[in-house]
Amino acid sequence: MNLEKKPEVLFVAGSGEFGSGECQMLDYLRTPGDKPFSAGLIFPADGRLVALATAAGVPASVIKSHNYLTDFSELWRQPLAWVYNLGSFVRISAVIRKKKVQLVVSLSFINWTGALAARQEGVSHIWMIREVLAGRTNWLNFFWGRWLASRLANDLSLKVLLESSLAAEMFRRKRTREKSMVLPPAIDAGRFESGLTAEGSVSPPAAVAMFFSGPDLKRVREAVRSLSEVQSSISNGCWPFQTVSIFFPGLSETSRRKLEDGLRLEFAGHGLELEFPDFSALQSKWRSYRAAVIFPGFDPLSRVVLEAGLARVPVVVERGAASELVIAGRTGFVFDYRDYAQLGAFLGILIKNPERGSQMGLSASEHVKRHYDLAPWKARFEGIITEILSSSER
DSSP: OOGGGSOEEEEEOSOSSOOHHHHHHHHHHHSSSOOSSEEEEEESSOSHHHHHHHHTTOOEEEOOOOOSSEEGGGTTHHHHHHHHTHHHHHHHHHHHHHHTEEEEEEOOTTOOHHHHHHHHHTOEEEEEEOSOOSSTTOOEEOTTOHHHHHHHHHHTOSEEEESSTTGGGGGOSHHHHTTEEEOOOOBOHHHHHHTOOOTTOSSSOEEEEEEESSOOHHHHHHHHHHHHHHHHHOTTSOOSOOEEEEEOTTOOHHHHHHHHHHHHHHHTTSSOEEEOOOGGGHHHHGGGOSEEEEEOOSSOOHHHHHHHHHTTOOEEEESSSGGGGOOBTTTEEEEOTTOHHHHHHHHHHHHHOHHHHHHHHHHHHHHHHHHSBHHHHHHHHHHHHHHHHHHHHO
């Protein structure tokens, strides 16, 4: 098929740094072989994902925009984002016209500009929503209310693709249920495993990697304190590892530095050596970890769960959308919201029983490859896209 005759599909990302949906879409667009459309990517800011897309030869550009959803304490920024994003709306609309785009796919509910531009230009739109718009772990809020958020997603889309059953809870009403479907996440296992660094090549090794979605310093403090208590409870007093790596995927550098400074100050002299590696270095460090603790927020961090599985690292995940990817007790553990005693108990099991952790890591790798491989997801996704493109041509 001649590439120039393929229909144009425009993917609009919610972040240039990290997003579970954005990472998955990059996996898909980088897979070899013919695709039923010609793709372009638009990011709202420069970042790691923009560089990855460019290096892979995926057509990508940056049209700056602000998040339509914010932390509750910054709710006042949302109306200002509407005003700021008028410029990005105009520019994306121009791209749709110039490239004769036939379908716009928004990869995050944080960014509505693609959906609004598609409506303006009379172009079909799909919303891929990985975020959990309801639930107490959600640190982002919509100043018009959650019910209206689901209605907006429905009204601006031909179809809403949801990553988890938890994310689908807001789309249970008959009006929205007819357009929505759950399409679980996937990962290119072969590509990811080929980039893993051999175990033991990273020094010094770390006991635990912790991942936080959101800038809640109190929440991070509580989690690190629970790990400190596990360390103190080890009977022989010997902590078998030297460092704990803490990651804040997707946060701005300013927010990340503020969190890091607060943690260094509070836990200085507590016996834990905290490190804050750049998220881009994660793949080279995966094999040095014995466990990964994952605190989902608005982004469920499903990508991190899948990567940990392929790296054979057992996970301890707070209950939510990401925990749907875990077989509790077999590929990892699931603890209740802010139940740090339960979290500490699970970490103690993995740290005191490395053999069990190794077996869980092996089971996690098999589970991810069997149920979350990119190839079946690719077939389903392309079927959805092809059906919508065919309908729009009639």
